[in-house]
Amino acid sequence: MISEELILRLSHADPAVRIRAIEELARLDDPDALACLVARLNDSEEQVSAAARAALCRVTGLDLGGERDAWLDWWKQKAGLTCAHCGKRLYSSRLYYLARIQLTSEPRELYLSQEDLRPRTAGDLRRAAEELSKHDPAGLEEEVYVHLRYYLCTPCKLEFVRDARESGALDDD
Numbered sequence: 408m409i410s411e412e413l414i415l416r417l418s419h420a421d422p423a424v425r426i427r428a429i430e431e432l433a434r435l436d437d438p439d440a441l442a443c444l445v446a447r448l449n450d451s452e453e454q455v456s457a458a459a460r461a462a463l464c465r466v467t468g469l470d471l472g473g474e475r476d477a478w479l480d481w482w483k484q485k486a487g488l489t490c491a492h493c494g495k496r497l498y499s500s501r502l503y504y505l506a507r508i509q510l511t512s513e514p515r516e517l518y519l520s521q522e523d524l525r526p527r528t529a530g531d532l533r534r535a536a537e538e539l540s541k542h543d544p545a546g547l548e549e550e551v552y553v554h555l556r557y558y559l560c561t562p563c564k565l566e567f568v569r570d571a572r573e574s575g576a577l578d579d580d
């Protein structure tokens with residue numbers, strides 16, 4: 408959480424106060440603090456906008472220049488990323504991982520019983536239609552395919568792969 412008092416100091420008339428506020432923001436582990444730093448790139452005093460840029464470079468390990476839009480694009484895409492396992496923020500990580508989990512029902516071929524193959528009556532079809540109409544289409548698809556994605560930091564990725572292999576996961580080609 409960023410205090411209201413700190414936000415006020417960011418627009419204080421004295422540039423030195425604004426620069427100190429920037430330094431404080433840079434120490435917070437908070438995407439909102441980064442958004443405040445991005446906003447200060449347009450400060451009327453060059454020394455303040457330079458301090459905001461230097462702080463952003465230090466925190467993120469990137470240098471996207473002094474243009475606010477480039478940092479804003481970065482912020483929208485990356486500032487909120489966290490490791491799904493340990494919760495660590497990923498914006499300062501040079502390397503992190505995207506896990507894509509795909510769960511498919513097996514066997515994929517529909518299993519047909521003798522019962523399914525017997526001649527349909529109008530009543531059967533009506534009942535089948537009623538049954539289907541109770542399901543929401545997304546739910547039906549979810550029974551066959553589930554796709555999930557999440558991010559992992561490097562240590563959690565190593566742990567994830569080790570645990571998966573230990574529990575018998577096979578490499579997929």
Ligand SMILES: [Zn+2]
Nearest residue numbers: 490493560563
């Ligand atoms: Zn992690």
